[in-house]
Amino acid sequence: MNRRILIVGFGNPLAGDDGAGPAVVARLRGADLPPWARVEDGGSDSLVLPSLHAGEQEIWLVDAIAGGSAPGSIVRLAHDEVLAIPQPHASAHELSLPESLRLLNVTEPRLAAVRYRLWGIEPESVAPLAPMCEAVRQAVEAVTREILRAIEGPSCLH
């Protein structure tokens, strides 16, 4: 089977560093991607993934990630590490990204076979109207470059 990758950036471009995911998506859309890689802006709803998925074997996620590191720090997590993050709810009416992935593993057989990778960027501020800080801007560029290299690299399925 030919390799196919879906890259999804999550976050809100109007909420400061939470816009890191969509910013990476915007840069990738401007890049010359090979036909086996596709990019989508997932907005702020993790459970939209089944609607975006079109049979790709790999889904690469880019999101803001709060781990207490310096703003702009990049966290790279493999499939099992993403699914093991214990965060349950994201808010009173939304599941978190890891919880959503765990749930979709149970209810969506076509997604259960997917391998995930996550690039997380530590935010400084996710307040509405806050500007993206310089450290996160640089991280966005770095993650974009990494993803472009990884697309041409070996599959995470092996």
Place this chain on the structure above:
Amino acid sequence: MKSGTRTITISHLGRIEGHGGVFVKVVGGSVRDVNLDIFEGSRYYEALLKGKHFLEVQGIITRVCAICSSTHTVAALNALENALDVPRSERIHRLRGLLVLGSTIESHALHVFALALPDFLGFDSVIAMASKYRKEVTFALRLKQLGNRIQEIVGGRAVHPVNTLVGGFGKLPAPADLIRIRADLAAQIEPLMEFVDLAARIPVPDWSARPLVHVALRPYEEGFRFRGTSLCTSRGEEYPVSEYREVVREFTVEHSHAKHAALASGDTYVVGSLARLRLWGHLLTGNAKQAFGRLFPEGVPDNILWNTWAQLVETVHCVERGIEHCDLLLSMPQEKSEMVEYSVKAGRGIGAIEAPRGTLFHEYEIDADGRVLFANVITPTAQNLASVERDLRIAAEHLLRLEVEGGTAKLKSGLEMVARAYDPCISCSVHVVRLPADADP
């Protein structure tokens, strides 16, 4: 348990560190304080919109929330079109209606099945619930996806629509897509009604029962609708939407980052599915009418914990109404786009809509160049906040009287269930993964 002071904190209602949560202070076995503090993002968006051209409003406002993005979009467009005196064709009216139905199906499916139902069935999470109710959870997520797909076909994206514009739609759905949506909607009715039967057997606690004032828009025509032109209360009052700022009085409270709201009389009130059924449930038809009768045989009670079942009834309605919209749209002449011509002029307009969580108001004033001079957004969650606090107090007092087994943990989960019943939309405009060191306690 009765002596001493303890504070019960539920911190993960909000997503932004330090901005959100329920705090209940219990002294000597009695509830002293109940505070709900949330971060309400829409206020910041009002500031962002000022000075922008009106054509930029839709792209900004749709990011207020992922789950409610389509209803915010439709409310904003209606307000702007009212300011500009832009007429709406039947097709635009129907397409926006379908978009709102898709958004409501998505939102209700998620809340009823994935967030509230585990509370009722005694599971810690939807994943735990899926181990026993896998078929139901899978059905719910597919139903949510159908809601997303409707928004994708009508709004151009599964979330945060881009195809809906002032004056119409950039691209109209292809008939084949509408036919597919119609078939998918029709396929939901039977499993939904099976779930109504299951829900009818699940007991609903009465911890938070108290007299409520319900508020919802009067439907614009004879039928159960999510759009209307006047605001009605369960006490029999009715006001034109143009007077909403006189009716809905917003006020600040010391302990909350968000404004609260009350009626001009000072009474708190509830908006949302329960209120809509209380006021207009008699207008339901078809399977939705049956579901209403099955789940609310003695009428709609003054107890917010029934809101989840009200959402379930509305989900049946949205599916059936969506089929009607598809049929009507398919009967219209095929076109690629539909845009009404209009001129830019100074004006002020209001858009009110019944969003999944309740009545949503958007108001804009624009100048002769089309710049936004004034923006006002009042969300359903903001209107419900004062009622949530009252219900939490009632529930805390009730649960303390019961001296529930499990102590604070049980009390906490009971209060969380009450807060969640409102399906509050709290700082949902960001998307942050939290690693364990940063996770809520």
